[in-house]
Amino acid sequence: MRLTEKEMTAALTGVAKQVVAAQDKSVRKGKVSVDELWELMTRYQRYVVLNGLGDQVLPVLVALPDVEVAIGERPQYTDEQITEAVEAQLGDEGRLRRKMLLTARVALVRIALESIPPKADPEAFVVPDFL
Numbered sequence: 001m002r003l004t005e006k007e008m009t010a011a012l013t014g015v016a017k018q019v020v021a022a023q024d025k026s027v028r029k030g031k032v033s034v035d036e037l038w039e040l041m042t043r044y045q046r047y048v049v050l051n052g053l054g055d056q057v058l059p060v061l062v063a064l065p066d067v068e069v070a071i072g073e074r075p076q077y078t079d080e081q082i083t084e085a086v087e088a089q090l091g092d093e094g095r096l097r098r099k100m101l102l103t104a105r106v107a108l109v110r111i112a113l114e115s116i117p118p119k120a121d122p123e124a125f126v127v128p129d130f131l
Helices: 005-023 034-040 043-063 079-089 095-115
Strands: none
Touching: 005 034, 005 043, 005 095, 043 079, 043 095, 079 095
């Protein structure tokens, strides 16, 4: 299964929300939910976060192998598949920096895959009468 634009957008948004939540004290203390914080951000603030993460997550999502996904399920990948896709996207880095980047990006890709909505049944799609 290839990820659709909608699924990639949901994946990237899920990662962005988690990153913003990790950086915000009010979310960590439970005063504000992640979704409330996301809505409080301006469109430009959201863009900056999404743009910064897009270069790290989207190429890896594209590089993941095709897998069959049952209706109502999310795509499932092994840790080895994710790690291989991330390693293929890393440039020439020092050994320590490479290990740190690998660990961080694998974690981001896992969050992205968890944020993808379950696959919908294409036959359940109903065309409105007015179309």
